[in-house]
Amino acid sequence: MADDMIxxxxxxxxxxxxxxxxxxxxxxxxxxxxxGEFDDDHVNEIxxxxxxxxxxSAVMMYQNIATLAHKLEDVFYYIRESKPENIPHAELxxxxxxxxxxxxxxxxxxxEGAESDGVADDLIEQLDKYLKKIQGGKGAAKKEEQAAAxxxxxxxxxxxxxxxxxxxxxxxxxxxxxxxxxxTDMANIKAYxxxxxxxxxAEDILFMPSxxxxxxxxxxxxxxxxxxxxxxxxxxxDRIMELINTSSxxxxxxxxxxxxxxxLEFCTEAESxxxxxxxxxxxxxxxxxxxxxxxxxxxxxxxxxxxxxxxVEAVKEAQKEKAEKPAPxxxxxxxxxxxxxxxxxxxxxxxxxxxLIGELVIAQAVVLQNPDLKVPGLDLSNFKKAxxxxxxxSSELQEAIMAMRMMPLKNTFQKMNRIVYDTSKKLxxxxxxxxxxxxxxxxxxIIEHISDPLMHLIRNSVDHGIESNEKRxxxxxxxxxxxxxxxxxxxxxxxISVSDNGKGLKRDEILAKAQANGLLGNRSERDFTDKEVYxxxxxxxxxxxxxxxxxxxxxxxMDVVVKNIQEVGGxxxxxxxxGRGSTMTMKIPLTLAIIDGIIxxxxxxxxxxxxxxxxxxxxxDEEQLIIEPDGEEYVMIRDICYPLIRLNEFYHIAxxxxxxxxxxxxxxxxxxxxxxxxxxxxxxxxxxxxxPIPSYIKKVPGISGCTQLGDGSISLILDIGGLVDKx
Amino acid sequence: MAEEISEQKVLDDKAVVEEKKQYMTFRSCDEVYGVSxxxxxxxxxxxxxxxxxxxxxxxKGLINLRGKIIPVxxxxxxxxxxxxxxxDRTSVIVIQVKGTVLGLIVDGIEGVVEFGxxxxxxxxxxxxxxxxxxxxxxxxxxxxxxxxxxxxxxKLVNDNDAEDEEKDExxxx
Numbered sequence: 060m061a062d063d064m065i066x067x068x069x070x071x072x073x074x075x076x077x078x079x080x081x082x083x084x085x086x087x088x089x090x091x092x093x094x095g096e097f098d099d100d101h102v103n104e105i106x107x108x109x110x111x112x113x114x115x116s117a118v119m120m121y122q123n124i125a126t127l128a129h130k131l132e133d134v135f136y137y138i139r140e141s142k143p144e145n146i147p148h149a150e151l152x153x154x155x156x157x158x159x160x161x162x163x164x165x166x167x168x169x170x171e172g173a174e175s176d177g178v179a180d181d182l183i184e185q186l187d188k189y190l191k192k193i194q195g196g197k198g199a200a201k202k203e204e205q206a207a208a209x210x211x212x213x214x215x216x217x218x219x220x221x222x223x224x225x226x227x228x229x230x231x232x233x234x235x236x237x238x239x240x241x242x243t244d245m246a247n248i249k250a251y252x253x254x255x256x257x258x259x260x261a262e263d264i265l266f267m268p269s270x271x272x273x274x275x276x277x278x279x280x281x282x283x284x285x286x287x288x289x290x291x292x293x294x295x296x297d298r299i300m301e302l303i304n305t306s307s308x309x310x311x312x313x314x315x316x317x318x319x320x321x322x323l324e325f326c327t328e329a330e331s332x333x334x335x336x337x338x339x340x341x342x343x344x345x346x347x348x349x350x351x352x353x354x355x356x357x358x359x360x361x362x363x364x365x366x367x368x369x370x371v372e373a374v375k376e377a378q379k380e381k382a383e384k385p386a387p388x389x390x391x392x393x394x395x396x397x398x399x400x401x402x403x404x405x406x407x408x409x410x411x412x413x414x415l416i417g418e419l420v421i422a423q424a425v426v427l428q429n430p431d432l433k434v435p436g437l438d439l440s441n442f443k444k445a446x447x448x449x450x451x452x453s454s455e456l457q458e459a460i461m462a463m464r465m466m467p468l469k470n471t472f473q474k475m476n477r478i479v480y481d482t483s484k485k486l487x488x489x490x491x492x493x494x495x496x497x498x499x500x501x502x503x504x505i506i507e508h509i510s511d512p513l514m515h516l517i518r519n520s521v522d523h524g525i526e527s528n529e530k531r532x533x534x535x536x537x538x539x540x541x542x543x544x545x546x547x548x549x550x551x552x553x554x555i556s557v558s559d560n561g562k563g564l565k566r567d568e569i570l571a572k573a574q575a576n577g578l579l580g581n582r583s584e585r586d587f588t589d590k591e592v593y594x595x596x597x598x599x600x601x602x603x604x605x606x607x608x609x610x611x612x613x614x615x616x617m618d619v620v621v622k623n624i625q626e627v628g629g630x631x632x633x634x635x636x637x638g639r640g641s642t643m644t645m646k647i648p649l650t651l652a653i654i655d656g657i658i659x660x661x662x663x664x665x666x667x668x669x670x671x672x673x674x675x676x677x678x679x680d681e682e683q684l685i686i687e688p689d690g691e692e693y694v695m696i697r698d699i700c701y702p703l704i705r706l707n708e709f710y711h712i713a714x715x716x717x718x719x720x721x722x723x724x725x726x727x728x729x730x731x732x733x734x735x736x737x738x739x740x741x742x743x744x745x746x747x748x749x750x751p752i753p754s755y756i757k758k759v760p761g762i763s764g765c766t767q768l769g770d771g772s773i774s775l776i777l778d779i780g781g782l783v784d785k786x
Numbered sequence: 787m788a789e790e791i792s793e794q795k796v797l798d799d800k801a802v803v804e805e806k807k808q809y810m811t812f813r814s815c816d817e818v819y820g821v822s823x824x825x826x827x828x829x830x831x832x833x834x835x836x837x838x839x840x841x842x843x844x845x846k847g848l849i850n851l852r853g854k855i856i857p858v859x860x861x862x863x864x865x866x867x868x869x870x871x872x873x874d875r876t877s878v879i880v881i882q883v884k885g886t887v888l889g890l891i892v893d894g895i896e897g898v899v900e901f902g903x904x905x906x907x908x909x910x911x912x913x914x915x916x917x918x919x920x921x922x923x924x925x926x927x928x929x930x931x932x933x934x935x936x937x938x939x940x941k942l943v944n945d946n947d948a949e950d951e952e953k954d955e956x957x958x959x
Contacts, residue, residue, distance in 0.1 A: 664837055710839030752838070753848070753857045755888055755943065759840045765848060765855055773836040773848045773855055 073119050074166055080108040081159045082470075088152050089476045095148050097138070105155070106135040112162065114258045121169070124162055127179040130186045131158050134193075143193050154189060156481075157182055233299060235288040236313040239281060250286040253309075256302040263291040289317075406503065409464060416453075416460055417748035421767050423453055424745055428770065465500035468546050468555070471510050472497045475517050475544055482521040483540075489528055490521060490540040499546040501553050505647055508627045509555065512620040516557040516643045517542065519617075524561035524641060536560075552629075553649060558642035564635040569595050590731065593633035597621040625780075654749060656766070658742040658774055659725060661706045662714040665774035666738065667747055667766060672779055674726040674733060676741060679719050694724055694735045701726060701735035704782060709761070715739055729779035736782070749776060760784075805903070809927070811896035811934055812879060814861045815868075818896055818934050820927065825881045825939040829895060832876040849889060851880065858889035865922075883943040890942070899934060901927040906936060 087101050097105070113128035131154070138146065161182060165175040237253060254266055266288040268277045290299065296314045303312055427446050432439060472494050483490040501509075525531075525540040538560060546555045570584050573595045579587075599618040621631050628648045635641035648654075655670040677696060685693040685700070692703040703724070707715025716722040716739045725736045747766040752759070752775075763778030809820035810829075835847035835858050844863040848855050858878060863869050875894040880887060906925035924938040 664839070712837075712839060750855055753855065753887070755857045755886060756838055756841055756845055756848075759838060762838070765836075767850055767855065771850055772834070773850055775836070775838065 070119065070169070073115050074170060076115060077112050077162065077166060080112050081163060082473075084108050084155065084159055085477055086473055088155050089473070089480060091148075092152060092480065096146065097148075099139075102135055102139050106132060106139055109135060110259055114255060117258070118255070121165065121175045123175060123177055123179055124165055127158055127161060127183055127186075130183045130190075131155065134186055134190050137190060137194065141194075146193050147189075150189065154182070154186055156477075158186075231292060231295070232317045233290050233292070233296060234315045234317050235290060235299065235303070236285055236311075236315075237288070237303065237309060238285040238311045240310045250281050253286070253303045254288065257288065257290055257292075257299065260292045260294045260298060260302065261290050262293070265289045409460075409503075413460055413464070416457055419453055420457065420746055421748060423449060424768070425771055430770070461502070464503045466503050466506055467498050467500050468506065469497045471506055471513065472544055472546070474510070475513060478514055478517050479521055479542060482518055486522065487527065488521065488525055488540055490525055490542060493541060493543045495543065495545040496547050499548060499553060501546075501647070502649065505553075505627050505649075508623055509629075509645060509647065512623045512631075512645065513544075513555065513557070515617075515620050516645075517544070519643075520557055520559040520561065520641075524559040524563075526562050548649070549646070553647050554644050555647065556642055556644040558640060560640040563637040563639055563641045564593055564596070564633070565637055566592050569593070589635075590633070593635060596633070597631065654747060655744070656747040656776070657725075657744050658768065659723070659738040660740055660742045661710075661738050662712045662716075664710075664712055665742055665768065665772065666706065666777050667745075667774045668725070668727055668777045668779065670744065672727050672729065674728050676723050676725045679724045679735075681718075681720060684719050694719075696724075696726070696735075701733055703735045703737060705737040707737075707739075709782075727777070727779045727782075729783055732783055734779065734783055736777075747774070747776070806900040807903070808898050808900050809934065809936060810879065811899055812861075812877070812890075812892040813894045813896055814865065814892050815870075818932055819861075819892075819923075820899060820901075820934040820936045821879065821881060821890075821939055821942075822936075823898060825883055827880045827882045827887070830878045830880065830889075832872050832878055832891065846891060849878070851887075851889075854887070856880065856887045856889050858891055860891045862891075862893070881939050881942065883939045886943045888943050899927065899929045901929070901934075901936075909935070 084105060087097070087104055091097050091101055109128045109132040113125050113132055116122075116124035116128060134151075134154075137143070158179075161177060161179050165177050168177070169175050237250065239250075250266070254264065257264055266286065268280050268286075292299070296316065299314055300312060303309070427450070432442070476492055476494070479490055479492040520542050525542070526534070526536070528540075531540065540559070540561065542557065542559045544555075544557055546553060548554075566589065569592050570579070570587070573579055573592075574584075578595060578598070597617045597620070624631050624645050624647065630646050632644040632646060633641065634644070656667040657670050657673050657676075658665055658667050659676075660666070679694050679696070683695045684703070685695060687693070692705070693700045694703050695701075705715075706712070719737065722737055722739050723741060725738060727734055727736055745768060747768075749764045750766055751764050752762065761778055761782035762775050763781065764776040765773050766776055768774050808823040810823050810826045811818050811820045813819075830851070833849055835849045837847040838845065838857075844859050846858050846860050849858050860869060870893065872891070876891060877895050878889045878891055879895070880889050882888075906927050909923045909926055922937045922941050923935045924941075925936045927934045927936055
């Protein structure tokens with residue numbers, strides 16, 4: 060399409076705005092689902108959204124989107140104006156979702172640089188029928204010119220900056236002549252703003268010069284000869300005036316009503332690209348029509364934010380203004396209606412800031428723990444004071460950047476709403492979704508990682524968690540199928556749980572399957588705890604579902620879910636009660652970057668473990684050590700037996716302490732398991748900045764990363780999960 | 787001495803516009819190796835590294851380069867020579883190839899030499915080189931009557947895939 064006139068920035072903006080519009084649209088629909096109808100605010104909002112999408116996509120020459128949006132807008136126009144009763148709400152919702160899906164799919168194509176080639180003719184037809192249906196219900200009421208208008212051709216032969224003509228009898232034709240004050244910057248853009256404003260009410264609109272967007276030189280033409288618009292609309296001149304006047308820099312606006320014949324003449328003139336004409340030629344008003352002229356009080360105003368007050372008075376004369384010099388081509392941002400209290404920042408900049416703060420934290424530790432300070436007899440009282448202040452500021456700084464990266468789970472949860480709606484509808488199940496704690500905030504990085512697993516868990520619940528309506532009725536489950544999606548903060552972690560009141564996991568079935576796959580080994584079935592059994596479903600290729608459905612049952616899924624969660628350092632907790640439902644809980648750390656760690660050393664090598672994984676450290680006597688015949692060692696602490704990992708043996712580090720009573724035992728917990736780790740001694744505690752092990756070094760089991768300590772040396776971060784698995 | 791000469795050469799050659807590539811040369815065992823200057827980001831003195839367990843013996847560990855954590859390898863061990871205890875002359879050449887940073891522990895730095903493409907001969911098939919070093923050498927250049935074995939930095943950085951063939955190779959000079 061018209062790529063040459065569409066800049067990258069415009070495209071980004073279009074995609075961003077449209078996506079936001081669609082998101083709001085879906086939310087409104089889901090909100091109103093239970094109410095069974097849209098209230099007036101919703102109708103207005105949807106109308107506004109479709110209107111915006113229509114306008115924007117027409118500008119961007121995506122006629123397929125524009126046409127579809129226009130159709131839906133028509134429907135809502137009718138609903139807004141005529142307020143028909145008994146609209147089939149569910150049907151309408153479906154149409155809205157279909158429209159939203161279509162536009163989303165097209166946006167996806169556009170984002171990837173492909174042509175937006177989807178054809179929505181069927182959908183338009185359906186919407187048309189729907190519109191007829193609700194109109195039929197109301198009877199021939201009021202004026203329905205807009206709604207009753209015949210559908211326009213889906214594909215425009217010639218892409219032009221006008222909305223496809225919708226002829227109707229009660230519309231009027233106006234010719235509009237706008238002059239801008241001579242020192243207006245980018246008059247072409249100003250003119251374009253006016254066109255954009257008018258598009259909302261226009262059935263057809265044409266303007267001269269017609270190349271205001273593609274040709275920056277047109278600014279000069281607009282300044283010199285004024286800007287001419289011919290518009291066909293059902294609105295009156297006052298409304299047009301109101302719309303045009305939102306733009307700054309306008310010196311004079313003249314609106315004349317004209318006939319359809321003249322309108323067509325203008326079209327031909329515009330299309331033949333007649334040389335820039337003067338006002339006289341275009342002011343077509345032959346009869347004594349009322350002409351409106353506006354005098355801008357501050358014609359020289361060029362600042363973008365300034366809202367101009369315009370006095371409107373009826374004057375018959377036309378004036379024309381000649382500009383001596385062309386407008387400078389310096390780019391200025393498009394006028395914003397209001398100042399935003401949000402700014403969007405490239406995530407890379409945030410990451411950089413995060414990294415720098417990490418460096419700062421380390422540098423601070425280097426200074427504050429500097430060995431030079433350990434000279435005996437040094438008076439450090441002032442230093443200590445200053446150090447305390449520095450520590451306070453840097454920890455506040457750290458919190459601030461963390462807070463900046465925190466985003467509420469709201470958006471993610473709202474998407475789940477849609478999934479429940481779609482999936483349950485297709486499966487014919489009556490399911491309600493309850494969302495708790497959607498304001499819980501999580502690091503942006505983490506949100507990106509949990510969206511997919513969450514979607515999967517929800518689908519699982521809808522598809523095989525909750526029974527079909529008939530099944531529920533037959534087994535006497537009276538309550539409606541319900542999924543509860545809950546997020547809460549729990550000790551430095553976020554717990555996101557999906558629970559359903561469906562049939563739960565069947566222990567026997569899972570065990571049988573595990574047996575068949577040879578996963579049980581020598582242990583008897585009774586040995587397995589419920590948790591261990593449920594964890595089988597997270598293994599790749601493990602599905603007890605006999606039938607593969609569109610949504611789940613392929614046996615890929617739970618393992619991917621778990622992998623995704625593990626990537627952000629989280630775990631998946633499965634709990635279930637057969638016949639009563641199951642709960643899947645994702646336990647995810649709040650943040651990834653900076654953690655509190657406890658440092659311990661083994662023969663000169665330092666290891667760090669996150670403080671919240673350390674249960675205790677304890678000195679152990681020889682008597683507490685239990686050695687099995689196969690060489691496995693356990694330590695018995697307060698009647699609890701922990702498997703022992705000697706880090707020096709595990710990693711073949713020479714020179715570590717051998718006698719258990721010489722070193723220290725650290726009890727580390729991972730999920731529900733606990734292990735005892737034997738090290739030479741504790742080296743300290745520090746806030747550590749997690750860094751990946753350079754890729755040159757291949758993955759070492761039990762080590763998830765490295766960090767820099769206060770003295771500048773490097774310490775390895777223990778990954779207890781990996782340690783336990785290796786063991 | 788050698789450094790002075792090569793520096794002089796650098797100055798001379800700047801006047802003449804020639805398509806010559808500069809190589810950082812270093813000594814490891816009795817050989818002089820060269821690595822393209824484009825890939826050398828800096829040279830630092832030897833510093834204490836943190837060992838990473840369960841890695842190949844030539845990977846000595848990690849060092850902290852102004853907040854950046856980079857792995858260091860011992861070129862001697864990598865090339866199948868006897869390791870030497872580190873001393874004052876031991877240096878670390880930090881090379882960077884396509885975003886991967888790696889420190890090379892070498893016996894000592896020689897200087898910078900220049901070779902045009904035509905002056906670089908392909909490596910001899912049979913040579914005094916240890917077999918393990920051979921796969922990193924892409925060419926041989928001669929200057930000041932000395933042979934410089936030019937290393938392919940790409941292979942140095944991405945040699946993890948070729949681990950199978952190492953170990954137990956003969957190490958004759």
